[in-house]
Every structure is written in C-alpha cells, then in structure tokens.
Amino acid sequence: MTSPTGIEFERWFDALEARHLAVLTFPEVRRAVEALSAVYVERRNRLDSGADLESAGKRAAFALFYAPLHFLVADHVARALPLAEGAPQRVLDLGCGTGVVGIAASLACGNVPVEAVDRNRWAIGEARWNAETLGVDLRARPGDLLRQRPAAGRTLVTLGWTVNELDDSMRDELSSRIESWRLAGASVLVIEPIARRMSPWWDDWAAFAAARGGRADDWKFAPQLPARLALMDKAAGLDHRELKARTLWVPAQARP
Numbered sequence: 001m002t003s004p005t006g007i008e009f010e011r012w013f014d015a016l017e018a019r020h021l022a023v024l025t026f027p028e029v030r031r032a033v034e035a036l037s038a039v040y041v042e043r044r045n046r047l048d049s050g051a052d053l054e055s056a057g058k059r060a061a062f063a064l065f066y067a068p069l070h071f072l073v074a075d076h077v078a079r080a081l082p083l084a085e086g087a088p089q090r091v092l093d094l095g096c097g098t099g100v101v102g103i104a105a106s107l108a109c110g111n112v113p114v115e116a117v118d119r120n121r122w123a124i125g126e127a128r129w130n131a132e133t134l135g136v137d138l139r140a141r142p143g144d145l146l147r148q149r150p151a152a153g154r155t156l157v158t159l160g161w162t163v164n165e166l167d168d169s170m171r172d173e174l175s176s177r178i179e180s181w182r183l184a185g186a187s188v189l190v191i192e193p194i195a196r197r198m199s200p201w202w203d204d205w206a207a208f209a210a211a212r213g214g215r216a217d218d219w220k221f222a223p224q225l226p227a228r229l230a231l232m233d234k235a236a237g238l239d240h241r242e243l244k245a246r247t248l249w250v251p252a253q254a255r256p
C-alpha cells in the first residue's frame, strides 16, 4: 500500500507552503487559522453561509493548515480500517474541500481514481492541485453532495468532516442515500471531529453502521507534523500534537 507519509508528505507540505505563502505572510495565515478555528468551534451557525471560506486568509488557512492535518488523520484511519476489503475501484469524495480525504482513501486502496464533489468552487481547484501534487488521478466538480450517486459497482464513498455541517433534514436524507448506495455495492467512510457536541446524531449513525456489519471507532495518535506546521499550530494557540477523530465505516451489502 502506498502512503505519502514521511518524505512525500513533507514535499507536499513544502509545495503547499510555497503556493500559499507566495500570496500571504505567515502572520496573516496564522490570524486566519485563529479566525477559522473560531468559526468551526464557536460560530458554527455561520458555516451555512460559507463563512469558513469567505476570505483569502481563511481559504489559505484551510488549504495550508487544516488540509495537512485532515490528510494525516484520513491516512491514519484509511490504513487501519478494512477499506480495501471490497477492492473499491474508485473513491467518491463528497464535500471534498481540498480533496485530502479522497486522496488518502485512494492511496490506501492502491491509488484508485477519485471523483470529488464540493459546493465551493475554490475548493475544487485546490483538490485538483493537491491530487496532482500527490500523484492521484482526481476529477473534481462543483455540486451538492445530496444530488450525487456513486457509479454502479465497487465505489468507496468518503465524507470527511462534512456530515456535521448538514442540517437535520439533509442528514436524514443522506442516511437514506447511504443505505441505497450500500445496497448498490458502495462502502462508506465518514470522518468527524471527536467532540460529541458537533455530532449529537453520532450514536444513531453508529448503530446504523453496526447493524450493517460496519463499525464506529475513536482515534487518537501522535503524528509527525512538519516543523512549520507545528510552529503555525503553536503560534495560533492550538495544540495538534495529538490528532483525534471518530469514524464510521459501512461495508457494501454482501452479494449472494
């Protein structure tokens, strides 16, 4: 299994830094990391209006700070979970943002192609650039994640840090879609923050996964952060020396 941790990951991070610090300074990105963290933690009601990606600073913070952290978590869980079990032929990354969850899942499954969808057009461009830099074949397009359908057959659908951004009715609609995708041969990976208050629906979804042969896991591990990422983390008053997340994995319905 290929995994661009270590040197390749560092190279990607260096390229990300060169891309984003060509436009903004380190202190500007640091302030934006603080502002973006506040949107995620304290002002979640503003997410609906796209407050997370409304300024160049927040977009850079998302791309340069959160994307590597999300990649490290996705890579860690994708290698620990039995994602490759059903030999997925492709990944469909919904609410892909910068594409890092789909890319990590693809690499854990032998570098299969990724289809990536997000409602934000800037994110689509970033996902394409990340995939190209990390050597993954990714096609990204703008769209609503509820209007998508995995191609027939063995698709791994990924939803990274996205389900908690949906309102109750969208989330209910998504769970019935997941059921129909599963019956049609797709498996599903959901990654979410560990904080329960962000996902009060978690226990219901975990029961849904368990009843279909899937699993719910909590993860905690100490990543090897690139020095400049660790510096940004500290400078922004955050602490990601330990990364945490929770996941749901739902396998495809077994064929008779």
Ligand SMILES: C[S@@+](CC[C@H](N)C(=O)[O-])C[C@H]1O[C@@H](n2cnc3c(N)ncnc32)[C@H](O)[C@@H]1O
Pocket: 066, 067, 070, 094, 095, 096, 097, 098, 099, 100, 101, 117, 118, 119, 120, 123, 143, 144, 145, 146, 159, 160, 161, 162, 165, 166
């Ligand atoms: C917190 S970000 C996570 C992005 C990425 N999956 C990651 O792990 O870094 C949530 C993403 O979901 C997207 N999103 C939220 N609701 C959506 C919807 N209804 N349809 C498509 N994308 C959506 C947002 O634009 C944003 O890029």
